[in-house]
Amino acid sequence: MSTDEIVQRVSLIVGAGQVGAPTGRAADAVKILSKPGDAAELAEVVRACETDRIALAPLGAARTLSQIRSLPVALGVSLGRLARVVAYEPKDLTITVEAGLSVGELNRALAPARQRLPVDPCDPDATTVGALIAASHAGPLRLSEGTTRDLLIGIRYVGHQGHSVHGGGRVVKNVAGYDLMKVLGGSFGTLGIITEATFKVRPLPEQYAMTRLSFDRAEKLFAAARELHDSLPLAHLEGLSSAAAYACGSPARFLLVAGISGSSSEVASLRDATARAAPGAVFVERGDALHAYARLRDFDASAWALTAQIAVAPAQLSSILAATDAQYLAHMGCGVATLFLPEPPADGRITIDGWRQAARRAGGYLRILHAHRSFRGSVEFFDMPNDGALKLMRRLKAAFDPAGVFNPGCFVGGI
Amino acid sequence: MSHNAQATGLDPTLVAELAAIAGSDGIVSRSAELKVYECDGWTIEKCSPDLLVMPRTTEQVSAVLKALWRREVAFVPRGAGTGLSGGALPVNAPVMICTSKMNRILSIDLANRRVEVQSGVVNLHVTNAVKRDRFLYAPDPSSQQACTIGGNIAENSGGPHTLKYGVTTNHVLGVTLVLADGEIVELGGPAEERCGYDLLGAVVGAEGTAGIVTRAVLKIIREPEGHRTLLATFADVEAATHAVSAIMASGIVPSAIEMMDQLIIRAVEDAFHVGLPAEAGAVLIIELDGLVAGLDEHAARVTEIACHNGASGVRLARDETERAGLWKARKRAFGAVGRLAPNYATQDGVVPRTRLPDILRTIQVISRKYGLAIGNVFHAGDGNIHPIVLYDERKPEEVRKAIAAGREILIACVEMGGSLTGEHGIGVEKQGEMPLLFSPEDLIAMSELRHVFDPLERSNPNKVIPRPGSCVEVAAPHRQVPI
Numbered sequence: 001m002s003t004d005e006i007v008q009r010v011s012l013i014v015g016a017g018q019v020g021a022p023t024g025r026a027a028d029a030v031k032i033l034s035k036p037g038d039a040a041e042l043a044e045v046v047r048a049c050e051t052d053r054i055a056l057a058p059l060g061a062a063r064t065l066s067q068i069r070s071l072p073v074a075l076g077v078s079l080g081r082l083a084r085v086v087a088y089e090p091k092d093l094t095i096t097v098e099a100g101l102s103v104g105e106l107n108r109a110l111a112p113a114r115q116r117l118p119v120d121p122c123d124p125d126a127t128t129v130g131a132l133i134a135a136s137h138a139g140p141l142r143l144s145e146g147t148t149r150d151l152l153i154g155i156r157y158v159g160h161q162g163h164s165v166h167g168g169g170r171v172v173k174n175v176a177g178y179d180l181m182k183v184l185g186g187s188f189g190t191l192g193i194i195t196e197a198t199f200k201v202r203p204l205p206e207q208y209a210m211t212r213l214s215f216d217r218a219e220k221l222f223a224a225a226r227e228l229h230d231s232l233p234l235a236h237l238e239g240l241s242s243a244a245a246y247a248c249g250s251p252a253r254f255l256l257v258a259g260i261s262g263s264s265s266e267v268a269s270l271r272d273a274t275a276r277a278a279p280g281a282v283f284v285e286r287g288d289a290l291h292a293y294a295r296l297r298d299f300d301a302s303a304w305a306l307t308a309q310i311a312v313a314p315a316q317l318s319s320i321l322a323a324t325d326a327q328y329l330a331h332m333g334c335g336v337a338t339l340f341l342p343e344p345p346a347d348g349r350i351t352i353d354g355w356r357q358a359a360r361r362a363g364g365y366l367r368i369l370h371a372h373r374s375f376r377g378s379v380e381f382f383d384m385p386n387d388g389a390l391k392l393m394r395r396l397k398a399a400f401d402p403a404g405v406f407n408p409g410c411f412v413g414g415i
Numbered sequence: 416m417s418h419n420a421q422a423t424g425l426d427p428t429l430v431a432e433l434a435a436i437a438g439s440d441g442i443v444s445r446s447a448e449l450k451v452y453e454c455d456g457w458t459i460e461k462c463s464p465d466l467l468v469m470p471r472t473t474e475q476v477s478a479v480l481k482a483l484w485r486r487e488v489a490f491v492p493r494g495a496g497t498g499l500s501g502g503a504l505p506v507n508a509p510v511m512i513c514t515s516k517m518n519r520i521l522s523i524d525l526a527n528r529r530v531e532v533q534s535g536v537v538n539l540h541v542t543n544a545v546k547r548d549r550f551l552y553a554p555d556p557s558s559q560q561a562c563t564i565g566g567n568i569a570e571n572s573g574g575p576h577t578l579k580y581g582v583t584t585n586h587v588l589g590v591t592l593v594l595a596d597g598e599i600v601e602l603g604g605p606a607e608e609r610c611g612y613d614l615l616g617a618v619v620g621a622e623g624t625a626g627i628v629t630r631a632v633l634k635i636i637r638e639p640e641g642h643r644t645l646l647a648t649f650a651d652v653e654a655a656t657h658a659v660s661a662i663m664a665s666g667i668v669p670s671a672i673e674m675m676d677q678l679i680i681r682a683v684e685d686a687f688h689v690g691l692p693a694e695a696g697a698v699l700i701i702e703l704d705g706l707v708a709g710l711d712e713h714a715a716r717v718t719e720i721a722c723h724n725g726a727s728g729v730r731l732a733r734d735e736t737e738r739a740g741l742w743k744a745r746k747r748a749f750g751a752v753g754r755l756a757p758n759y760a761t762q763d764g765v766v767p768r769t770r771l772p773d774i775l776r777t778i779q780v781i782s783r784k785y786g787l788a789i790g791n792v793f794h795a796g797d798g799n800i801h802p803i804v805l806y807d808e809r810k811p812e813e814v815r816k817a818i819a820a821g822r823e824i825l826i827a828c829v830e831m832g833g834s835l836t837g838e839h840g841i842g843v844e845k846q847g848e849m850p851l852l853f854s855p856e857d858l859i860a861m862s863e864l865r866h867v868f869d870p871l872e873r874s875n876p877n878k879v880i881p882r883p884g885s886c887v888e889v890a891a892p893h894r895q896v897p898i
Contacts, residue, residue, distance in 0.1 A: 091664040092767045150585045163856040171765040173797040173837035175571045178861040182616020203666035269708030311608035315526035364606035385611045388600035399863040412611035
């Protein structure tokens with residue numbers, strides 16, 4: 001089907017004004033952009049795509065999509081018109097929102113009750129709730145608060161045949177039925193398009209402060225990180241190599257950033273304990289700490305030529321970081337790090353294979369977050385699961401997307 | 416003789432093959448001995464398996480399932496049998512596979528905060544194994560002295576401290592899963608991120624319908640620096656539930672808030688003499704943990720909130736002995752109820768926390784309507800209620816009423832925006848109620864997900880999702896009580 005024909009077809013459903021050519025980064029991700037007004041229109045779009053075998057993908061993850069696809073998908077679906085807070089009861093500490101709402105907006109809705117969704121992806125105002133879930137974004141707070149996986153308690157999505165499916169619910173504890181939240185989470189739009197989500201939320205801590213420690217050698221950074229992680233309940237603990245440290249406003253070769261939060265007496269106690277455990281620690285407090293934290297959280301690794309996320313058993317992270325020539329921003333307590341190279345490597349595939357093997361040896365895996373256009377088409381973005389797991393994943397894709405239209409070909413093993 | 420034996424019988428060559436795999440002490444085939452396995456904690460419905468197999472390794476489980484697969488025989492996995500919704504009832508599954516001999520802790524990796532266990536390891540044994548190094552395994556179901564990690568994974572179990580620390584799915588990083596055809600699949604691993612779809616997340620809480628989990632990688636956490644455990648006394652459950660909401664809205668996240676009503680308080684006190692206020696209408700056990708520096712301040716704040724919401728007294732456990740006494744009272748409450756009636760059925764509904772007063776009033780109305788006493792001991796901080804319906808199984812009319820009362824309570828939970836189960840699963844008990852919560856499209860999607868793992872429904876068949884037509888078609892054959 002030609003681009004014009006698709007535009008015509010989809011215009012009949014969502015209205016001519018809601019279909020058109022994408023601009024900016026979206027243009028890398030999709031050929032045509034559509035904006036359904038509600039879930040019912042989206043369902044019709046999905047049915048039409050299945051009938052005419054048009055590949056479609058949610059655009060909330062456009063940033064991610066444009067970075068991992070070598071070719072744009074035919075039809076992008078923006079959920080920008082599905083951006084309401086559906087239900088929020090502060091005393092229940094749960095919130096239900098539409099998937100097009102940004103994480104920043106979500107947190108602003110929670111702020112009057114001094115609550116937050118502590119997932120903290122990079123640039124929360126540019127990250128929609130749908131993208132947060134589908135691309136499985138997480139920030140520094142994963143050390144103390146977990147990830148989207150831990151906080152998502154209900155989901156609604158439009159699946160094949162345009163069915164609106166929901167799993168979970170609006171209560172913090174619920175094991176009725178199978179956990180569709182887990183399956184849709186991190187699925188990169190390949191199983192359906194998320195339209196609504198319910199999260200557990202948390203109270204905002206009374207106070208937050210940041211500790212910075214500079215080092216001339218990576219080994220010292222790793223030793224200090226181990227000491228702090230072993231002795232204190234930290235909000236976050238990040239290890240940064242020079243380029244990441246510079247981007248976060250600190251000219252250090254290696255920088256360790258630890259967050260402490262809680263009531264004023266807890267923060268005072270943690271401050272003393274941190275000073276004892278890490279002599280030379282520099283403290284940043286109140287507004288300055290929040291500002292510094294935002295710079296750390298919003299460090300945008302996609303500006304670099306090659307960016308990857310590595311995830312291993314936590315104690316193995318230091319040896320991997322020590323052995324690489326890459327720059328990094330590492331969640332030291334979690335075994336998860338972002339590796340990046342400022343310039344395209346001579347052979348991207350060799351570089352990635354090296355990183356991937358190191359991750360596997362440490363019991364983990366590697367996922368490419370961004371690759372320069374020049375070699376995007378030649379690299380595997382996702383690590384390959386073992387054969388047994390991959391077989392189940394293919395079955396899952398076939399069951400949830402029998403027509404093969406949801407963001408095809410971009411996930412593990414070409415799913 | 417059990418229903419299954421009557422219906423199917425088992426090929427003697429199959430029994431011999433399974434005995435060769437699991438060893439002669441890994442097989443139970445005498446009907447008298449199989450009676451032990453005729454139900455789990457959901458005692459209203461019973462049926463014995465034709466054969467019990469107790470493998471010791473993943474490879475043995477695989478070999479057993481391959482033998483069953485070739486002969487098209489379905490099976491039911493079982494841990495310790497502490498489940499409360501009949502998930503381990505062998506409905507149309509002649510062979511039961513029990514993980515009780517797979518009870519080894521395989522490795523402890525403190526540097527990575529991971530413990531690797533066989534799935535038959537008892538929950539509490541994980542914490543006991545790392546306690547000396549000041550770590551713990553956070554999910555702590557009331558049955559943690561008996562229930563297994565495999566059972567916890569099947570049910571996505573919770574417990575009092577999951578209010579702060581999350582349920583089983585938040586603490587399992589990887590599993591070895593044996594599919595119904597005997598294939599061994601590794602899902603997840605020691606890393607916190609997963610590769611591809613989160614199939615591990617789908618297996619946790621699948622109630623044994625995805626296959627048999629034989630090994631798990633668990634996250635352990637640092638023991639908190641300190642605790643403050645409070646006992647708050649109220650004239651009635653309504654005041655206590657308002658206090659719960661007020662505490663949760665205050666910005667303090669206790670590690671646990673548990674409630675017991677009058678009936679339970681008396682039963683516990685009569686049984687264990689732990690010093691609960693016997694005349695109170697309700698008590699809350701509130702536990703705070705974390706840095707010692709903030710605990711007294713938070714305890715004072717919680718005390719103030721409780722008093723402001725009608726608490727007649729708030730007592731702080733003075734030492735570890737008193738704290739242990741309060742938890743003993745809470746965790747043994749179900750056992751104490753056994754003194755009040757010949758039988759009881761424990762329900763497991765959830766409501767939004769703010770609807771706790773409404774659901775407790777509704778439970779009182781239902782109790783009066785059916786003339787059955789109903790006690791309440793539950794995870795108030797999560798809105799996860801556990802009404803305990805007392806009855807006498809020798810009186811068929813009471814059994815019918817107990818089932819009907821339970822159903823009405825669950826319907827009310829759903830109507831209030833809640834769920835049918837918070838931590839004990841659907842099993843056979845609640846299949847019929849699933850359409851109250853989920854549309855046909857939702858149930859079809861869930862069914863498709865189950866079929867990814869087990870397309871022919873050989874692993875724990877006839878569970879969780881009701882069959883098209885009627886739940887009665889599914890449930891009727893195995894019911895041995897007049898309903």
